[in-house]
Amino acid sequence: MMVRVCVVGAGIVGLSTAINIQRLIPAAQITIIANKFGNDTTSAGAGGLFRPNLGHIKGVPIDTLKRWSKISWQHFSSLALSSEASSSGNNVTNGFVLQDTEEPQFLNEVIFSYHKLSRDELQRLNSNQKHGYNITTVITEPKKYLPWLMRKYKEHGGQVVFRTLTSLEELCGQYDVVANCCGLNAKYLIGDESIYPIRGQLIRMRAPWIRGFYYIEHDGYSTYAVPHADYMILGGCRQEGNFSEEIDPALTEDILRRGKEKIPGLEGAKVIDEWAGLRPTRIPIRVEKESMKLGSRTLKVVHNYGHGANGISLSWATAVDAAQMVNELVDSSSHSKL
Numbered sequence: 013m014m015v016r017v018c019v020v021g022a023g024i025v026g027l028s029t030a031i032n033i034q035r036l037i038p039a040a041q042i043t044i045i046a047n048k049f050g051n052d053t054t055s056a057g058a059g060g061l062f063r064p065n066l067g068h069i070k071g072v073p074i075d076t077l078k079r080w081s082k083i084s085w086q087h088f089s090s091l092a093l094s095s096e097a098s099s100s101g102n103n104v105t106n107g108f109v110l111q112d113t114e115e116p117q118f119l120n121e122v123i124f125s126y127h128k129l130s131r132d133e134l135q136r137l138n139s140n141q142k143h144g145y146n147i148t149t150v151i152t153e154p155k156k157y158l159p160w161l162m163r164k165y166k167e168h169g170g171q172v173v174f175r176t177l178t179s180l181e182e183l184c185g186q187y188d189v190v191a192n193c194c195g196l197n198a199k200y201l202i203g204d205e206s207i208y209p210i211r212g213q214l215i216r217m218r219a220p221w222i223r224g225f226y227y228i229e230h231d232g233y234s235t236y237a238v239p240h241a242d243y244m245i246l247g248g249c250r251q252e253g254n255f256s257e258e259i260d261p262a263l264t265e266d267i268l269r270r271g272k273e274k275i276p277g278l279e280g281a282k283v284i285d286e287w288a289g290l291r292p293t294r295i296p297i298r299v300e301k302e303s304m305k306l307g308s309r310t311l312k313v314v315h316n317y318g319h320g321a322n323g324i325s326l327s328w329a330t331a332v333d334a335a336q337m338v339n340e341l342v343d344s345s346s347h348s349k350l
C-alpha cells in the first residue's frame with residue numbers, strides 16, 4: 013500500500029523531516045507544501061553556529077537535549093569532514109564565547125573541542141567578560157545547506173507544492189500522515205498560543221580577514237560575528253514578542269557600535285546588507301504526535317516546530333524523532349486497516 017505523507021514547511025525543519033521520512037519509509041510518497049522556500053524562509057538568514065545552549069532552550073529535559081545535540085552533531089560534523097563540506101555549507105570553525113555570567117552547558121560532551129579560558133587568557137584577549145571558552149565546532153551556512161537538502165529530497169522522488177494553507181483541515185483525506193513543520197505560523201495554522209517570536213536583526217559584512225567566530229554576551233546583549241564563506245554575519249538582538257521583519261535603523265547603528273567595541277578587527281568591514289528574522293520560540297520545542305479533530309474529520313499529525321534560537325543546530329535530531337513518529341502513525345494505520 014502506498015503511504016501518502018505531507019510535510020508542511022520548507023524551512024530547515026521541514027526539509028530535514030522530509031528527508032528522514034524518506035530514509036525511514038522508502039515506499040512513502042512525500043509532498044512538501046509551503047508558501048516560502050529557500051532564501052525566503054527564516055532558516056536561510058540564520059548564523060548557523062552549532063552551539064545548543066541551555067540558556068536559550070527552555071523546557072526540554074536535559075537528557076533529551078543532550079541526545080538531540082549528539083544526533084545533530086553527528087550529522088553536521090560528518091558533513092563538515094566529508095567531501096560534501098563545501099556543497100552542503102558545513103565547515104569546521106574555531107572561536108570564542110565570552111560571557112558576563114557563566115551558564116551551565118554540556119558542549120564539552122559533544123563538539124570537536126572545548127577549552128574553558130583562564131582569567132589570564134581572557135585578559136590576553138582584552139576581554140572584559142569574566143567567563144569564556146574557546147571551542148571548535150561547525151558553522152552550517154543555511155543559504156547553501158537548504159538547497160543541498162532540497163536536492164537530496166528531490167533526488168529521492170520528493171514532491172514540492174507552493175501553497176498557503178489556512179488550516180490543516182484542507183489536508184484531511186489527502187494524506188495518511190502530516191508532519192507539521194510550519195515554524196512560527198503554528199500560532200495561526202493550528203492556533204498554538206504558546207509559540208512566540210524572538211526577533212533578531214543582523215548585518216552581513218565584508219570582512220574576510222575575520223576567520224573565527226565571536227559570541228559575546230555582555231550587559232544583557234548578545235553581540236556576535238559568524239564568518240560565512242562569502243560574508244560575515246554581525247548580530248544581534250533578542251526581542252521577545254516583536255513580530256516586525258522590517259529593519260530598525262537605530263538597531264543597526266547599535267549593532268555596529270557594539271560590534272566595533274567587542275569584535276576584534278571589525279574596523280574597516282563594509283556593510284553588504286541587513287536582515288531581520290523571527291526565531292520561532294516555544295517552551296518546550298514541540299516534537300509530538302497527535303490525532304487532530306478538524307471539523308468532522310480526524311488527521312494524524314506529527315508536530316515539529318518551535319526551535320527558537322537553535323533551529324539549525326537541532327533540526328536534524330528533531331527530524332529523526334519526528335520521522336520515527338510518522339512511521340509509528342503509518343504502522344498504526346496499516347494495522348487498523350487489517
Ligand SMILES: Cc1cc2nc3c(=O)[nH]c(=O)nc-3n(C[C@H](O)[C@H](O)[C@H](O)COP(=O)(O)OP(=O)(O)OC[C@H]3O[C@@H](n4cnc5c(N)ncnc54)[C@H](O)[C@@H]3O)c2cc1C
Nearest residue numbers: 022023025047048055060061177195212289322323324325
Ligand atoms: C537572527 C537569527 C539568527 C539565528 N541564528 C541561529 C544559529 O546560529 N544557530 C541555530 O541553530 N539557529 C539559529 N537561528 C534559529 C533558526 O533560524 C530557526 O530556529 C529555524 O530556522 C526554524 O526553522 P523552521 O523550519 O522551523 O522555520 P522556517 O524557516 O520559518 O520555515 C517555516 C516553513 O513553514 C512554511 N509555512 C508556515 N505556515 C505555512 C502555511 N500556512 N502554509 C504553507 N506553508 C507554511 C513556510 O512557508 C516555511 O517554509 C537564528 C534565527 C534568527 C532569526
